Amino acid sequence: MQPLEPRRSQPLVPDTSRTNSQQHSAFATKSGSQHHSASEVSRSSSQHHSASAISRSNSHHPSTSSSSRTTYFNTYDTNTTIRAGDSLFRDIIISLLLFLLLTEWLSPLPELADISEIYRIQPFLVIFGLCIAIDCFRVPYTWGWAAKSIIILLSIGFMFERDGFVNGIWIIDLVRLIVQDIGHVATTRFDLISGETRTLLFLFGWSLLLSVVQALMLQRQHSLWFVGATLAYLVCLQLALGTDTIQGIIRTLGYGLLLLSLLNHSRIQQSYGITNVRAGGALQWLAISLVVVGILAGAGWYSTAQSGPASLMKPVSWAHISDQIYDLYNENDGLRTAIARSGYGHDDSVLGGPMLSDSSTVFAAKTSELTYWRGESKSFYDGKGWTQTEQAGEPFVSIHRNVSGMTVTQEVLWNSKAPNKQLFHGGSLVQIDGLLTEKGAALSPDIVIMNSVTGKVALPEISDPLSYYKITVQPAHADPAILSSDSDSYPAAIRDAYLQLPAALPRTIRGLAEQVTEGAGSAYAKAVAVEQYLRSNYSYSLDKPTRPTRNEDFVSHFLFVDRTGYCDHFSTSMVVILRSVGVPARWVKGFAPGEQQSVTDGGTREVTVRNSDAHSWVEVYFPSAGWVPFEPTPGFTGIGEDHARAAVAISPEERPMMTASLLNIPTVQSFSTDSKEWLQTKANELAFFVKSYRKHLLIAAAICMLAIGIFLILWRKGMLQSIALHFPGSRTPSGNAQPLVRYMDRLWLQLFRKFGAKSAHQSVREYVTSIRLENAAQQQALLEFALIYENVRYDTPGRPVYSKREIAAVWNAILSTRDRRAT
Numbered sequence: 020m021q022p023l024e025p026r027r028s029q030p031l032v033p034d035t036s037r038t039n040s041q042q043h044s045a046f047a048t049k050s051g052s053q054h055h056s057a058s059e060v061s062r063s064s065s066q067h068h069s070a071s072a073i074s075r076s077n078s079h080h081p082s083t084s085s086s087s088r089t090t091y092f093n094t095y096d097t098n099t100t101i102r103a104g105d106s107l108f109r110d111i112i113i114s115l116l117l118f119l120l121l122t123e124w125l126s127p128l129p130e131l132a133d134i135s136e137i138y139r140i141q142p143f144l145v146i147f148g149l150c151i152a153i154d155c156f157r158v159p160y161t162w163g164w165a166a167k168s169i170i171i172l173l174s175i176g177f178m179f180e181r182d183g184f185v186n187g188i189w190i191i192d193l194v195r196l197i198v199q200d201i202g203h204v205a206t207t208r209f210d211l212i213s214g215e216t217r218t219l220l221f222l223f224g225w226s227l228l229l230s231v232v233q234a235l236m237l238q239r240q241h242s243l244w245f246v247g248a249t250l251a252y253l254v255c256l257q258l259a260l261g262t263d264t265i266q267g268i269i270r271t272l273g274y275g276l277l278l279l280s281l282l283n284h285s286r287i288q289q290s291y292g293i294t295n296v297r298a299g300g301a302l303q304w305l306a307i308s309l310v311v312v313g314i315l316a317g318a319g320w321y322s323t324a325q326s327g328p329a330s331l332m333k334p335v336s337w338a339h340i341s342d343q344i345y346d347l348y349n350e351n352d353g354l355r356t357a358i359a360r361s362g363y364g365h366d367d368s369v370l371g372g373p374m375l376s377d378s379s380t381v382f383a384a385k386t387s388e389l390t391y392w393r394g395e396s397k398s399f400y401d402g403k404g405w406t407q408t409e410q411a412g413e414p415f416v417s418i419h420r421n422v423s424g425m426t427v428t429q430e431v432l433w434n435s436k437a438p439n440k441q442l443f444h445g446g447s448l449v450q451i452d453g454l455l456t457e458k459g460a461a462l463s464p465d466i467v468i469m470n471s472v473t474g475k476v477a478l479p480e481i482s483d484p485l486s487y488y489k490i491t492v493q494p495a496h497a498d499p500a501i502l503s504s505d506s507d508s509y510p511a512a513i514r515d516a517y518l519q520l521p522a523a524l525p526r527t528i529r530g531l532a533e534q535v536t537e538g539a540g541s542a543y544a545k546a547v548a549v550e551q552y553l554r555s556n557y558s559y560s561l562d563k564p565t566r567p568t569r570n571e572d573f574v575s576h577f578l579f580v581d582r583t584g585y586c587d588h589f590s591t592s593m594v595v596i597l598r599s600v601g602v603p604a605r606w607v608k609g610f611a612p613g614e615q616q617s618v619t620d621g622g623t624r625e626v627t628v629r630n631s632d633a634h635s636w637v638e639v640y641f642p643s644a645g646w647v648p649f650e651p652t653p654g655f656t657g658i659g660e661d662h663a664r665a666a667v668a669i670s671p672e673e674r675p676m677m678t679a680s681l682l683n684i685p686t687v688q689s690f691s692t693d694s695k696e697w698l699q700t701k702a703n704e705l706a707f708f709v710k711s712y713r714k715h716l717l718i719a720a721a722i723c724m725l726a727i728g729i730f731l732i733l734w735r736k737g738m739l740q741s742i743a744l745h746f747p748g749s750r751t752p753s754g755n756a757q758p759l760v761r762y763m764d765r766l767w768l769q770l771f772r773k774f775g776a777k778s779a780h781q782s783v784r785e786y787v788t789s790i791r792l793e794n795a796a797q798q799q800a801l802l803e804f805a806l807i808y809e810n811v812r813y814d815t816p817g818r819p820v821y822s823k824r825e826i827a828a829v830w831n832a833i834l835s836t837r838d839r840r841a842t
Contacts, residue, residue, distance in 0.1 A: 112153040246275035280308035362630035372566040377630035382555040390445025394609035395475035412468035440478040446494035456483035502543040507642035517603035532599035553651040589652040603640040
């Protein structure tokens with residue numbers, strides 16, 4: 020390697036250095052006792068190796084005797100370069116720039132509060148600023164981390180228990196929360212970890228990272244990687260999430276240029292031969308760097324100002340792919356962060372994600388027939404959930420006189436902890452027989468408001484909540500034969516409201532709808548086919564579903580990624596699939612029949628309805644019968660038990676063939692045909708694969724990262740070369756020096772990374788001598804290493820025969836002395 024070639028002219032120090040010919044002649048002599056020393060070196064410990072090798076080399080090199088070496092080092096004391104970070108002033112400036120880079124990491128987080136859950140960064144900046152100051156003034160390691168821990172703990176108490184901060188009770192509560200969260204981690208319930216523990220981990224993690232980064236900057240002059248990581252982070256936020264980070268990128272470039280100018284000051288001095296540094300030299304260098312960086316930053320800001328309001332970098336269209344991958348590992352909780360609990364709610368605009376079952380009682384009821392308890396329907400699907408335009412209700416009018424057929428009487432007693440103003444009913448509401456408020460006052464049925472579009476029946480907002488009501492309903496019992504033969508056209512109002520679909524509905528859903536309903540001649544046959552397909556090919560689960568990402572359709576995520584879910588997934592999917600093939604349908608929510616407690620002699624059933632019974636299902640429109648309910652969720656059979664579904668059901672023999680054919684859903688096969696659909700299809704396939712083998716992939720990734728980390732540590736420490744010496748063939752025979760040269764060249768590269776690069780006009784001996792070290796043994800080992808390298812590289816006739824073991828002995832001496840110095 021050319022940079023390692025020593026010079027053959029211009030001796031380093033006239034009174035102590037010699038010409039190359041003298042060096043070669045000195046290495047040409049080797050006595051028998053010295054050969055004996057070499058053999059001892061090969062059998063002794065690494066430090067004994069180093070001492071023997073150094074002693075032998077000194078006997079061949081009079082120029083490296085103790086007296087000559089003292090003169091040699093003293094001559095170069097005035098020419099030793101000043102390394103960045105040796106002065107307190109430079110440490111403070113570098114630490115300040117590190118703090119400014121940190122602000123660029125934290126500044127975008129409040130804007131992304133729905134993901135980061137961080138709304139103010141000022142407390143974090145204060146904490147991290149104190150941690151950086153502690154390391155800047157080189158507080159001893161133990162005392163420094165003790166101070167950091169106290170600062171972090173006090174900050175946690177002040178942020179979460181500001182009112183009781185002084186009395187100190189929050190410390191006990193914090194310990195209790197940490198112990199509780201350890202249990203949550205052990206049971207993989209990461210969503211239940213408290214905010215205190217998450218903040219504590221965030222502060223300690225960043226403090227450790229900042230300590231490592233600051234040590235690399237001050238001691239090893241490494242900063243480019245952290246500047247690059249900051250730039251990559253800001254660019255990713257700009258491209259993936261649309262956050263405006265242009266100004267932050269320009270500031271980061273300015274901070275990075277200042278850091279590079281300061282940390283490379285000593286290397287620039289060495290490269291250009293600057294040896295006399297005046298007292299104000301560092302300040303002048305900083306002033307010049309500030310001027311240059313200011314000019315460049317000003318040019319950048321001016322260019323962004325000229326660009327006007329237009330964004331310089333637009334978010335990429337494939338942001339949902341990264342969101343989807345984050346979601347698989349719980350890094351992104353989608354549009355909502357909290358896990359929902361089962362129960363009847365009013366906001367259905369965002370569906371999906373895991374759900375916790377709530378078994379608390381909502382109401383007790385008496386009914387002559389088990390029915391679903393209908394609440395209301397919704398018709399507008401936007402790809403995320405269901406909404407309904409608010410429409411004024413009308414006073415309820417009894418239709419008892421116009422009803423023909425069987426009716427059911429139902430009585431509902433609300434739980435005292437769950438008062439409500441809405442009436443849930445098991446079919447078409449025929450008559451209201453009685454109403455009682457929670458105060459025991461009777462109400463007239465005339466005050467009840469009914470929405471004819473959604474079917475919602477409720478009291479006015481100004482009225483007191485209900486505690487009891489009695490109603491008469493007519494359950495839906497449609498004749499399958501009539502439904503199968505229904506071929507009348509749909510009214511325009513029905514088509515407009517109940518065939519609505521998002522414009523960006525994935526094509527794969529339409530393809531699935533066509534496959535499922537292929538061969539079904541009537542709307543009823545299509546409805547039954549879709550109902551049975553969902554019940555047969557997808558599984559029911561409350562905790563396994565994941566949330567769709569921002570740009571992902573809820574139904575597509577369920578059908579092609581999760582393939583498991585609860586009632587909201589099945590009912591929404593059936594409505595969307597039916598609408599895709601032209602069958603009007605709407606989404607209905609309420610409660611399942613509940614848990615039957617007893618049956619009276621007259622056939623009245625007493626049931627208990629809980630929050631865990633909250634449910635959603637489907638109603639399909641038929642011109643001859645109106646709205647007919649369907650149940651696509653596996654395990655629920657409360658709707659239409661009397662329907663002769665077998666008339667259009669698929670036989671058990673044909674079902675496996677149907678399932679196999681449905682798995683081959685037509686997708687976009689060519690990127691050029693429809694790139695967006697093609698990317699979405701591939702993303703779904705990748706997400707399903709990663710989700711299926713998530714644990715295996717995590718273990719494999721962890722093993723690979725561990726192996727890479729061990730390899731890098733061993734490589735940087737030079738231990739890989741030492742390990743190779745234990746294998747046969749480690750000794751290189753005389754006359755074949757090239758393997759040794761390559762071996763030592765690799766070791767030199769590690770020295771260059773540690774102490775800086777060698778300038779072109781330096782020999783290796785000049786290089787190692789120009790390094791000012793406090794440890795004399797390390798200085799001696801470095802010089803011995805350089806002398807051995809010169810002789811091995813130029814293959815001097817009669818030179819001593821060195822083996823890799825002997826060279827490694829000197830190298831181990833350098834490492835061991837360096838490690839002792841570091842401790």
